Amino acid sequence: MIDGALLIGGEARQAPNRFTAVNPASGEALTPDFSSAGVDAVAEACALAEAAFPAYAATDPEARAAFLEAIADNILAIGDDLIVRAMAESGLPRARLEGERGRTVGQLKLFAGVVRQGDFLDATIDPAQPDRAPLPRPDLRRVNVAVGPVAVFGASNFPLAFSVAGGDTASALAAGCPVVVKGHPAHPGTGELVARAIQQAVSNAGLPAGVFSYLPGETNELGGALVRDPRIQAVGFTGSRGGGLALVKIAAERDEPIPVYAEMSSINPVVLFPAALAARAEALGREFVASLTMGAGQFCTNPGLVLAVDSPDLDTFVASAAAALTDSQPATMLSPGIHASFEQGVEALASHDAVQTVARGKVGDGVNQAVGAIFETSAQAFLADRTLSHEVFGSSSVVVRCRDLAEVAQVFAGLEGQLTATLQFDATDEGHAAKLVPVIARRVGRILANGWPTGVEVAPAMVHGGPFPATSDGRTTSVGTLAIARFLRPVCFQNLAPALLPAALRDDNGWGIARRLDGKREASPR
Amino acid sequence: MIDGALLIGGEARQAPNRFTAVNPASGEALTPDFSSAGVDAVAEACALAEAAFPAYAATDPEARAAFLEAIADNILAIGDDLIVRAMAESGLPRARLEGERGRTVGQLKLFAGVVRQGDFLDATIDPAQPDRAPLPRPDLRRVNVAVGPVAVFGASNFPLAFSVAGGDTASALAAGCPVVVKGHPAHPGTGELVARAIQQAVSNAGLPAGVFSYLPGETNELGGALVRDPRIQAVGFTGSRGGGLALVKIAAERDEPIPVYAEMSSINPVVLFPAALAARAEALGREFVASLTMGAGQFCTNPGLVLAVDSPDLDTFVASAAAALTDSQPATMLSPGIHASFEQGVEALASHDAVQTVARGKVGDGVNQAVGAIFETSAQAFLADRTLSHEVFGSSSVVVRCRDLAEVAQVFAGLEGQLTATLQFDATDEGHAAKLVPVIARRVGRILANGWPTGVEVAPAMVHGGPFPATSDGRTTSVGTLAIARFLRPVCFQNLAPALLPAALRDDNGWGIARRLDGKREASPR
Structure with a gap:
C-alpha cells in the first residue's frame, strides 16, 4: 500500500505539506501525492528512537538477526509492486531493479550473519593480575556498543540498495541502533513500500516502535533538523558533495558534534x-x-x-x-x-x-x-x-x-x-x-x-569508501560487513560484577562469540 | 644534551624566537632557552614527513617493532638526567616520573608487540568465486594502511607518557605514520631529551629522517600551522577543551578535512x-x-x-x-x-x-x-x-x-x-x-x-576515550593497543596480481599474521 504517509514509529500519518514524484521517463507526476515531513515529525521520530534505543541495543544476537531477516522477507513479500513502482520512479529497467532487490535482501541477511557471528563486538578481556608488582592489574573488558539513534539519508541512484532498507540502514540496525530515514523525494512510493515492510517487521518482532521511522520530504529543513536533533548520534548519507558537506557542517556545529558518513564524489x-x-x-x-x-x-x-x-x-x-x-x-x-x-x-x-x-x-x-x-x-x-x-x-x-x-x-x-x-x-x-x-x-x-569499477561486491573485504571528498570519513566503508563499524564505539568495564557485564563479556560467553583474551584473538566460531 | 634546538628530521637547528621553561616549584626560569618553531619549520618538517611516508609505511613488522623498541631503549639510556629535568619542569615527584617513564617505555614495547602480531591490520581475504551465478565474485582483499603523517600535541600533565614519545606518538609510529610533535612549552627540556632519543633511533634504524620531527613552541600559530598543513592526515591531542576544539575547527576547515583525536575534558x-x-x-x-x-x-x-x-x-x-x-x-x-x-x-x-x-x-x-x-x-x-x-x-x-x-x-x-x-x-x-x-x-x-578512576592501565581492553567533550571522537581510545586504529584506514585490493599485493594479503602470508578468510577470522598467532 502506498498512501503517502509519514511512518513515525508504529504509526502512519499524513502531513499537510505535499509533494509528488515524477516519472523521469515521461516527465509526468505520479500518484498519490506524499507527505512532506516537517520538523515536528523529526522531533517525534527522534524521541521514539531514543526511547527505543536501550531495549533495541540490548537485543541478543539471535533476536536482532531474525529481525533483519524478517525485513528481508517482508521486502520480498511486496512482490512485483515494488519493482513496478521503482521502475516508474527511477527510470531504471526491471532487470536492474530485480538485481538490486536481491542485493538489498542479501545485504540484510549478510548483516544477520554478522550479528550472529559476533566478531563486530570486538569483545576483549584482559584478566586481572592481582599479584602483579608494583600494582595489581584490574579485570578489564571491552566491547563495542551501539552509538544511539542513527539518521539515514537514502540515495537516488539505488532506490533499494542505498535507500530506506539499504546498506546504511542494515548496518545501523545490525549495530543495535534505531534508524530514522529521511526518504528521498525521487522515489517516495518505493520508499514507503519498503518502510512499511520494516515497520511491520518491528511490530512482528515485538520491538519498540521507535526502532524505525520514515520521513519522506523534499526540503533541506527536514534533513537539517534531523542531523541537528540531539538524540541522533550518527548520520549515513549517499549523494552529492554539496548535500554531504552541508550535513557535515551541521553535525560539526552541534553542541555535541557527531560523525557523518557521507559518500559523495568520485571520478574513479x-x-x-x-x-x-x-x-x-x-x-x-x-x-x-x-x-x-x-x-x-x-x-x-x-x-x-x-x-x-x-x-x-x-x-x-x-x-x-x-x-x-x-x-x-x-x-x-x-x-x-x-x-x-x-x-x-x-x-x-x-x-x-x-x-x-x-x-x-x-x-x-x-x-x-x-x-x-x-x-x-x-x-x-x-x-x-x-x-x-x-x-x-x-x-x-x-x-x-x-x-x-x-x-x-x-x-x-x-x-x-x-x-x-x-x-x-x-x-x-x-x-x-x-x-x-x-x-x-x-x-x-x-x-x-583488469576489471571495471562499476559493480561493488557486498563482502567482508569490500571498501566502498576513500579519502575526502570520496567520503567525509575515509576510515570506513558504506558497503560490506565492515560498514557496521560506523555505528559502534568501544566501552571498557573494569572490575565489574559479572551480573553487571554485557553478555558478550561474561565468563560463560553465552553467545559463543570469538573474543580477544590477554591480547590474543580467538578464531571466529562460525 | 639539551640545547634548545628544533629537531627537523635528522637535523637540530636553533630558531631566532626563544622561550624559557619555568620551574613551577620555584617560579624561576630554567636554562637553557628554547627555540620557538615558526611556520617555516612546520612546512619543512611536514615535507620531510611526507617524503618519509612511503618507505616508513612499507616497513615490515619486525623492522617497525625493533624501531619502537629502540626508542624505548634510548629513552632509558638517557638515565637520571631525564627524571631530574622532568622534575624541574613539572613539579612532579621522582617516584611518579620514574613510574611514568616505565609506562612510556612499556607502551612503546607493547606497540612493538602489536606490530609483530599483526591483528591491527585486519587483513581480510574473500577468495574469488569464478563460478558464482549470476555473476562471478572477484578476489577481494582488504588491509588497514597508515593514513599518512600525523601531528601530535603533547600534554602537560604527563611529560613522558602523553608527550613526545607518549601514547599518540607510539601508536602513530606503530601504525606506520611519520610523526611531527608539537612540543609542550611547559617541559621543553624533557621533550628535547626524548625527541633526541627518537631522532637517534630513526637514524640508527636507517629510516628516512622525516619519520620524526620535534617542534617546541608556545604560540597558537605553530599548532594551527601544523594542523593546517595539507600533508598532515590526522592529529592526536591531549589538553584543554578550548585547545582541542580550536584544532578540531581548523582541521574541519581544511580543503581536505582530517580527523582530530582530542582528549579534552572530563569530571569522572x-x-x-x-x-x-x-x-x-x-x-x-x-x-x-x-x-x-x-x-x-x-x-x-x-x-x-x-x-x-x-x-x-x-x-x-x-x-x-x-x-x-x-x-x-x-x-x-x-x-x-x-x-x-x-x-x-x-x-x-x-x-x-x-x-x-x-x-x-x-x-x-x-x-x-x-x-x-x-x-x-x-x-x-x-x-x-x-x-x-x-x-x-x-x-x-x-x-x-x-x-x-x-x-x-x-x-x-x-x-x-x-x-x-x-x-x-x-x-x-x-x-x-x-x-x-x-x-x-x-x-x-x-x-x-569499587575502585577509583585515576590509574589507566595500558592494555588491549582499555578505553581512554568517551563521548564529546571527553574526546572529540568517541569511537576511539588514546590509551591501550586499540589506539593504533586512529591512524589507519582500510583499502581493498580487487583481483590484483600477487606481486602487487601488500605482504599482509599475499597467499603465502609471509608475516604469519591472523587473517579473516571468507568472513571467518583466524586465531592470533602470538
Missing part, C-alpha cells in the same frame, strides 16, 4: 598501462563504454577519468570507445534534476578550450535521457584546471593523454580522494604498476585490476 | 550506592581523597563529581573525606597557568550561592601549589546550573546530594560525555547498579567498579 580513475593497451586496446575501449554507460552512468564508481601514455595504441582505444559510444542508446536518468546537472557538466567539458569531444552516444526522443560523452585532454591541461577533475554524475568521462608513466603518476598524485582506481595491465606492465600502487593507495578506498 | 563521576556507603563510608571517604589529590589532581580521570543519595551514611563519607582532605599536603602544579586556572575554578565554586565548601587541604608556603577542595550541592542546584559540571583541572570535586537513586540517574543522564564513571557498590546494591549501567554506558568510555 582508470589507468591503462602500455602492454595492456598494446594487447587489447579495442576490447578495452568497448568494455570501458559498457561500464561508463551502465545504468546511464549513475554509479558512484562510474569511470569518469582514463589515464594513459599517449601512443597509437591509445588512439586505438579511443577509437574503439568512440565507436562503441556512438552506437550506445540513450538512457533515462533518475530525475529531471540529475539530468539537468549531467547536461550542464557535459556542456562545460564540451565547450572547454583544452578539451576535445571524442564521441557522444545516440540521441533519443525521450525526456531526461543521458547521451553518453567521452572527452579527451592533455595531462598538462588537466593539471592546469582543477574543474576538469570534478565529477559529472552520469555517463561522461575524460581521457587524459600523458607524456609518460611519470606524468600518469603526477596526475594521480594530484587527484582528490576517490572511491576506486582501476589498473589495466598485462604481465610486462607489472613493474610499472607496482610503482604506481603505493601512490594510488594514498588516494582511494579500492584498487582493482 | 563517582556513584556511591547505599549499601556500599552503609558498609564503608569512612574508608570510601579516605580513598576518594587519595584519588582526588594524587598528582595534585592533575589527571584526566580525576574524580571531580560524587553522586549519592542523601543519608547519614553520606554524611559519614563527607566527614571522612573532609578530615582526610584537611590533613592533605599542598602539591606543586604543573605550571603557573594551570595553577591560576585551578584557583579560578575553585573560587567560582566557593562563591557559588548553591554550593557549600566541605573542606580545603593544607596551605603551603610554596608557589603554584594546589590546595585541595571538596564542595557539595544538591541535585536540583547541580541540574539548574550547567557550569557546576565543568571540569576544574586539579584536586577539586563536588559532592551532589540526590533525593533518591532516580535522581542520581537523572543527574547522570544530563551529564556531558565522560572518560570514566565509577560505581561503589556492595552485593545488595547490584540490582540498583544494574539499572544505572546502561544509562552510564551512554555517556562514558570506561565504567569501573
Whole structure:
C-alpha cells in the first residue's frame, strides 16, 4: 500500500505539506501525492528512537538477526509492486531493479550473519593480575556498543540498495541502533513500500516502535533538523558533495558534534598501462563504454577519468570507445534534476578550450535521457584546471593523454580522494604498476585490476569508501560487513560484577562469540 | 644534551624566537632557552614527513617493532638526567616520573608487540568465486594502511607518557605514520631529551629522517600551522577543551578535512550506592581523597563529581573525606597557568550561592601549589546550573546530594560525555547498579567498579576515550593497543596480481599474521 504517509514509529500519518514524484521517463507526476515531513515529525521520530534505543541495543544476537531477516522477507513479500513502482520512479529497467532487490535482501541477511557471528563486538578481556608488582592489574573488558539513534539519508541512484532498507540502514540496525530515514523525494512510493515492510517487521518482532521511522520530504529543513536533533548520534548519507558537506557542517556545529558518513564524489580513475593497451586496446575501449554507460552512468564508481601514455595504441582505444559510444542508446536518468546537472557538466567539458569531444552516444526522443560523452585532454591541461577533475554524475568521462608513466603518476598524485582506481595491465606492465600502487593507495578506498569499477561486491573485504571528498570519513566503508563499524564505539568495564557485564563479556560467553583474551584473538566460531 | 634546538628530521637547528621553561616549584626560569618553531619549520618538517611516508609505511613488522623498541631503549639510556629535568619542569615527584617513564617505555614495547602480531591490520581475504551465478565474485582483499603523517600535541600533565614519545606518538609510529610533535612549552627540556632519543633511533634504524620531527613552541600559530598543513592526515591531542576544539575547527576547515583525536575534558563521576556507603563510608571517604589529590589532581580521570543519595551514611563519607582532605599536603602544579586556572575554578565554586565548601587541604608556603577542595550541592542546584559540571583541572570535586537513586540517574543522564564513571557498590546494591549501567554506558568510555578512576592501565581492553567533550571522537581510545586504529584506514585490493599485493594479503602470508578468510577470522598467532 502506498498512501503517502509519514511512518513515525508504529504509526502512519499524513502531513499537510505535499509533494509528488515524477516519472523521469515521461516527465509526468505520479500518484498519490506524499507527505512532506516537517520538523515536528523529526522531533517525534527522534524521541521514539531514543526511547527505543536501550531495549533495541540490548537485543541478543539471535533476536536482532531474525529481525533483519524478517525485513528481508517482508521486502520480498511486496512482490512485483515494488519493482513496478521503482521502475516508474527511477527510470531504471526491471532487470536492474530485480538485481538490486536481491542485493538489498542479501545485504540484510549478510548483516544477520554478522550479528550472529559476533566478531563486530570486538569483545576483549584482559584478566586481572592481582599479584602483579608494583600494582595489581584490574579485570578489564571491552566491547563495542551501539552509538544511539542513527539518521539515514537514502540515495537516488539505488532506490533499494542505498535507500530506506539499504546498506546504511542494515548496518545501523545490525549495530543495535534505531534508524530514522529521511526518504528521498525521487522515489517516495518505493520508499514507503519498503518502510512499511520494516515497520511491520518491528511490530512482528515485538520491538519498540521507535526502532524505525520514515520521513519522506523534499526540503533541506527536514534533513537539517534531523542531523541537528540531539538524540541522533550518527548520520549515513549517499549523494552529492554539496548535500554531504552541508550535513557535515551541521553535525560539526552541534553542541555535541557527531560523525557523518557521507559518500559523495568520485571520478574513479582508470589507468591503462602500455602492454595492456598494446594487447587489447579495442576490447578495452568497448568494455570501458559498457561500464561508463551502465545504468546511464549513475554509479558512484562510474569511470569518469582514463589515464594513459599517449601512443597509437591509445588512439586505438579511443577509437574503439568512440565507436562503441556512438552506437550506445540513450538512457533515462533518475530525475529531471540529475539530468539537468549531467547536461550542464557535459556542456562545460564540451565547450572547454583544452578539451576535445571524442564521441557522444545516440540521441533519443525521450525526456531526461543521458547521451553518453567521452572527452579527451592533455595531462598538462588537466593539471592546469582543477574543474576538469570534478565529477559529472552520469555517463561522461575524460581521457587524459600523458607524456609518460611519470606524468600518469603526477596526475594521480594530484587527484582528490576517490572511491576506486582501476589498473589495466598485462604481465610486462607489472613493474610499472607496482610503482604506481603505493601512490594510488594514498588516494582511494579500492584498487582493482583488469576489471571495471562499476559493480561493488557486498563482502567482508569490500571498501566502498576513500579519502575526502570520496567520503567525509575515509576510515570506513558504506558497503560490506565492515560498514557496521560506523555505528559502534568501544566501552571498557573494569572490575565489574559479572551480573553487571554485557553478555558478550561474561565468563560463560553465552553467545559463543570469538573474543580477544590477554591480547590474543580467538578464531571466529562460525 | 639539551640545547634548545628544533629537531627537523635528522637535523637540530636553533630558531631566532626563544622561550624559557619555568620551574613551577620555584617560579624561576630554567636554562637553557628554547627555540620557538615558526611556520617555516612546520612546512619543512611536514615535507620531510611526507617524503618519509612511503618507505616508513612499507616497513615490515619486525623492522617497525625493533624501531619502537629502540626508542624505548634510548629513552632509558638517557638515565637520571631525564627524571631530574622532568622534575624541574613539572613539579612532579621522582617516584611518579620514574613510574611514568616505565609506562612510556612499556607502551612503546607493547606497540612493538602489536606490530609483530599483526591483528591491527585486519587483513581480510574473500577468495574469488569464478563460478558464482549470476555473476562471478572477484578476489577481494582488504588491509588497514597508515593514513599518512600525523601531528601530535603533547600534554602537560604527563611529560613522558602523553608527550613526545607518549601514547599518540607510539601508536602513530606503530601504525606506520611519520610523526611531527608539537612540543609542550611547559617541559621543553624533557621533550628535547626524548625527541633526541627518537631522532637517534630513526637514524640508527636507517629510516628516512622525516619519520620524526620535534617542534617546541608556545604560540597558537605553530599548532594551527601544523594542523593546517595539507600533508598532515590526522592529529592526536591531549589538553584543554578550548585547545582541542580550536584544532578540531581548523582541521574541519581544511580543503581536505582530517580527523582530530582530542582528549579534552572530563569530571569522572563517582556513584556511591547505599549499601556500599552503609558498609564503608569512612574508608570510601579516605580513598576518594587519595584519588582526588594524587598528582595534585592533575589527571584526566580525576574524580571531580560524587553522586549519592542523601543519608547519614553520606554524611559519614563527607566527614571522612573532609578530615582526610584537611590533613592533605599542598602539591606543586604543573605550571603557573594551570595553577591560576585551578584557583579560578575553585573560587567560582566557593562563591557559588548553591554550593557549600566541605573542606580545603593544607596551605603551603610554596608557589603554584594546589590546595585541595571538596564542595557539595544538591541535585536540583547541580541540574539548574550547567557550569557546576565543568571540569576544574586539579584536586577539586563536588559532592551532589540526590533525593533518591532516580535522581542520581537523572543527574547522570544530563551529564556531558565522560572518560570514566565509577560505581561503589556492595552485593545488595547490584540490582540498583544494574539499572544505572546502561544509562552510564551512554555517556562514558570506561565504567569501573569499587575502585577509583585515576590509574589507566595500558592494555588491549582499555578505553581512554568517551563521548564529546571527553574526546572529540568517541569511537576511539588514546590509551591501550586499540589506539593504533586512529591512524589507519582500510583499502581493498580487487583481483590484483600477487606481486602487487601488500605482504599482509599475499597467499603465502609471509608475516604469519591472523587473517579473516571468507568472513571467518583466524586465531592470533602470538
